[in-house]
Amino acid sequence: MRADTALPPVVILCRPQIGENAGSAARAMLNFGLTELRLVAPEFGWPNAKAVAAASGASAVMNAVRIARDLPAALDDIHHLYALTARRRELLKPVLAPGEAAARAVELAGQGRRVGFLFGAERTGLTNDEAALADALVTIPTNPAFSSLNLAQSVLVMAYEWGVRRWTSKTSPPLPKPASKAEVQGLIDHLLAELDAIDFFRATDRRVSLSLMIAQMIERRAMTPAEVDLMRGIIRDLAGGRRARRDQA
Amino acid sequence: MRADTALPPVVILCRPQIGENAGSAARAMLNFGLTELRLVAPEFGWPNAKAVAAASGASAVMNAVRIARDLPAALDDIHHLYALTARRRELLKPVLAPGEAAARAVELAGQGRRVGFLFGAERTGLTNDEAALADALVTIPTNPAFSSLNLAQSVLVMAYEWGVRRWTSKTSPPLPKPASKAEVQGLIDHLLAELDAIDFFRATDRRVSLSLMIAQMIERRAMTPAEVDLMRGIIRDLAGGRRARRDQA
Numbered sequence: 001m002r003a004d005t006a007l008p009p010v011v012i013l014c015r016p017q018i019g020e021n022a023g024s025a026a027r028a029m030l031n032f033g034l035t036e037l038r039l040v041a042p043e044f045g046w047p048n049a050k051a052v053a054a055a056s057g058a059s060a061v062m063n064a065v066r067i068a069r070d071l072p073a074a075l076d077d078i079h080h081l082y083a084l085t086a087r088r089r090e091l092l093k094p095v096l097a098p099g100e101a102a103a104r105a106v107e108l109a110g111q112g113r114r115v116g117f118l119f120g121a122e123r124t125g126l127t128n129d130e131a132a133l134a135d136a137l138v139t140i141p142t143n144p145a146f147s148s149l150n151l152a153q154s155v156l157v158m159a160y161e162w163g164v165r166r167w168t169s170k171t172s173p174p175l176p177k178p179a180s181k182a183e184v185q186g187l188i189d190h191l192l193a194e195l196d197a198i199d200f201f202r203a204t205d206r207r208v209s210l211s212l213m214i215a216q217m218i219e220r221r222a223m224t225p226a227e228v229d230l231m232r233g234i235i236r237d238l239a240g241g242r243r244a245r246r247d248q249a
Numbered sequence: 250m251r252a253d254t255a256l257p258p259v260v261i262l263c264r265p266q267i268g269e270n271a272g273s274a275a276r277a278m279l280n281f282g283l284t285e286l287r288l289v290a291p292e293f294g295w296p297n298a299k300a301v302a303a304a305s306g307a308s309a310v311m312n313a314v315r316i317a318r319d320l321p322a323a324l325d326d327i328h329h330l331y332a333l334t335a336r337r338r339e340l341l342k343p344v345l346a347p348g349e350a351a352a353r354a355v356e357l358a359g360q361g362r363r364v365g366f367l368f369g370a371e372r373t374g375l376t377n378d379e380a381a382l383a384d385a386l387v388t389i390p391t392n393p394a395f396s397s398l399n400l401a402q403s404v405l406v407m408a409y410e411w412g413v414r415r416w417t418s419k420t421s422p423p424l425p426k427p428a429s430k431a432e433v434q435g436l437i438d439h440l441l442a443e444l445d446a447i448d449f450f451r452a453t454d455r456r457v458s459l460s461l462m463i464a465q466m467i468e469r470r471a472m473t474p475a476e477v478d479l480m481r482g483i484i485r486d487l488a489g490g491r492r493a494r495r496d497q498a
Binding site for chain 1: 276277279280281282305306307309346347348389390391392393395396397398402405406409412413415487
C-alpha cells in the first residue's frame with residue numbers, strides 16, 4: 001500500500017477550549033491533505049460558528065468532525081498515537097521531532113495502520129495520563145526564550161510535516177540549459193573587443209588583470225561587489241560614448 | 250562562524266494588507282528564533298494595534314520592525330533571497346521545498362551572509378518583478394484540492410524549517426561573498442536606464458519582457474544561450490552609439 005492510497009493520520013484535539021482553534025486546525029489540516037478531526041470533550045458547542053469562520057472553507061474536514069466523550073473513545077481505531085507536547089515529561093517514551101514522527105506516520109499508513117496525532121488543551125496541554133496513551137511524544141523545537149505556538153499552529157506544523165512527505169513530488173521544472181563554453185567565450189571575446197576599441201583598459205597590465213576578472217566573472221556566473229563596480233564602469237564608458245554622440249547631435 | 254552566532258534570516262513581507270498578519274508573523278518568527286521583520290509599503294499604519302495584539306508578546310520582533318518604501322530598499326543588505334510563492338511561475342529559477350531553502354539559509358548564515366525570506370501580498374502574492382529578485386523560489390507543498398495557507402501560516406512554516414536546523418548546523422568553508430541585493434539591483438537599474446536612453450527596447454511590451462529577462466539573468470547569475478544573445482545585442486547597441494560618434498569625429 002502506498003502512502004497516497006493509505007488513510008491519512010487523524011488529528012485529535014483533547015479538551016479544546018476555543019472553537020476558533022478547531023476551525024483553524026481544520027484549515028491547516030486540509031492544506032496538507034489531513035481530513036479527519038476528532039474533538040474530545042470540547043469546552044465549546046458543536047457545530048460552532050467561530051470554528052466554521054476560522055476553517056475558511058475546509059468543509060471536507062468540518063463536516064466529518066467527530067466528537068468523543070473521552071480520549072479512549074476517540075482512539076478506538078487508532079493503532080499508533082503521537083502526542084504533541086511542549087514540556088519535557090517524566091514519561092518513559094521516545095521523544096521525536098515532528099519530521100521524524102511524520103516519517104513514521106507515512107510508513108505506518110503505508111502498511112494500512114491508522115495513525116493519530118494528539119494535541120492537548122490550549123492552556124494546560126496534555127495530562128500525564130493522556131500522554132501516557134501515546135507511543136511516542138513529539139516536541140516542536142522552538143526558541144527557548146519564546147515558546148508560544150498556539151494549538152492551531154502546532155497542528156499546522158505536524159500537518160505540514162505529513163504533507164511534505166505526502167505531496168512533495170520530484171517534478172521541479174528543469175532549469176534552462178546553460179550557455180556552452182563556446183558561447184560564453186564568444187561573449188567574453190565580443191566584450192573585450194569592444195572595450196579595446198574604446199581603450200577601456202588604458203594600460204597593458206590593467207588589461208591583463210581586468211580581462212581575467214571579466215572572463216572569470218562571466219564564466220563563473222556569480223558576481224562580487226568589485227565585479228559589479230567593474231561592470232558598471234564598463235557600461236559607463238560604453239554609454240559615455242553614446243552620450244557624447246547625442247550631445248554632439 | 251557558527252549558525253548560532255550568525256545573523257538569522259530576515260523576513261520581508263511585500264505590500265502586506267492586514268496588520269494582524271504582520272503580528273502573527275512576528276509571533277511565528279520568534280518561536281523559532283527569527284527576529285528581523287521588514288514590511289515593504291504596508292497597506293496599514295504602523296505601529297498597529299491589531300498587529301501588537303496578534304504578536305502575543307513577541308516584542309523583540311515588533312520593536313525592531315523596519316518599514317521600507319519599496320522592495321529594493323528592504324533588500325539593501327541581503328545577499329541571498331528566497332521568495333515564497335504558491336503559483337507556478339514562468340521564471341527561470343530553481344524551486345525549493347521549505348526544508349531545502351532553510352538548509353541553504355543555515356549554511357549561508359554560517360558563512361556570514363544575510364539571507365531573506367520574501368512573502369507577497371495576501372491576495373495577490375508576489376509580482377513577477379518582485380519574485381525575479383530572488384535567487385530561488387520556495388513552494389510549500391500543499392494539497393492541490395485545498396491550498397489556502399494564509400500569510401502568517403506560510404511564515405510559520407518557513408520559520409519552523411529554519412528553527413529545526415538552527416541548532417544542528419555544520420560549518421562549511423566560506424565562499425567569496427556575493428554582491429548584495431542592493432548592489433545587484435543598482436547594476437540592473439543602471440543598465441536599464443542606459444538602455445532606455447538609447448531606446449533599446451523600442452516598444453513597451455518588449456521592455457516588459459526583456460527587462461524581466463535582464464533582471465533574472467543578472468540576478469540568477471547563470472546565462473542561457475538566449476541570454477548571451479541578448480547581452481551581445483545590448484553591447485552592440487551601446488557600442489554602436491560609441492562607434493557612430495567615432496566615425497563623426
